[in-house]
Amino acid sequence: MRALRVLVILVVVFGGLFVAADRLAVNFAEDKAAEKIRGSQGLDKAPDVSIKGFPFLTQVAGRSLDEVDAKLDGIRTSSEGKQLRIQELSAQFHDVKLTSDFSSIESAARATGTAHISYADLTKAAGADVEIGYAGQKNGNGQVKIVPRLAGLPALNSLEVTGTVTVVDRTTIQVRADHLPSLCLSLPGCESKVRERTDHSWKLDRLPGGLKLDRVEASPDGVKISASGTNVKITG
Incomplete structure (x- = not known):
């Protein structure tokens, strides 16, 4: 019984360490993805990015993420010199692939999005x-x-x-x-x-993501x- 208790304690401890490491890794990846999206969209601030699915590290090992969500504000487009501002754009990317060096999100099999433009x-x-x-x-x-x-x-x-x-x-x-x-x-x-x-x-x-x-x-x-x-x- 004592050996079983020790084993259970070790499983709990190492399980907790794995979860902590997994959450640190996903937070780092979310920050990196947010900065890349901010740069590609020319935003004033980084968007909110959330990587879904657990464990994250297992997904990374397979170079595939279940879902990545992004919330952006302040996207602008222009026509005849007049800019239109898009508010509250929310996008969901599914079956996301990572680059071969695992340094960046590359593509998604499908994506959906909603946005709002005020009058x-x-x-x-x-x-x-x-x-x-x-x-x-x-x-x-x-x-x-x-x-x-x-x-x-x-x-x-x-x-x-x-x-x-x-x-x-x-x-x-x-x-x-x-x-x-x-x-x-x-x-x-x-x-x-x-x-x-x-x-x-x-x-x-x-x-x-080139959403249409x-x-x-x-x-x-x-x-x-x-x-x-x-x-x-x-x-x-």
Whole structure:
């Protein structure tokens, strides 16, 4: 019995040491991955990275991780010199492969992600001559309210139109007014002037892992983005 107790104690002690070493290793790996993602995305601060699965050291030995999650904030893209800021991007990478020297995360078999763009950031990116907000739902789909400022067209100073946010080619977010009032359509050059302010697009080609856009949805607190990818490269 005494020998059994000693054996149990040794198992517990060495098991505890293994768990401690495993957690130290995973924390180090998470910090390294966060710095690589920060550099590749040009972020002001490192994202939160979480490596799932236990034990980590066993996964490393096989050069494969079950899942790596990353939360980023402040990704920016530009169009015609105007920057669009993406908030709260959360990405999940599954079946992750490590480089041959175990120094870096290389790729993932599949990935999913969600993100959020506030109407304040969308308005700022659209320029000084327009304001974008939420307009409720139509046929079950969220709509945006677009208020252009039209200098030189006093008859349309109070113009307000509804628009749709869509994904183009899985890379681009597009905001477009659905219809313009008949008064505008009857004035020479009015439609082009209005659409210069109401219609915008931004190419999101720097999402982590090369994620591709699946859908966007206008909601009361901003535009929600869903993205995914297969055989994606996580860091540069």
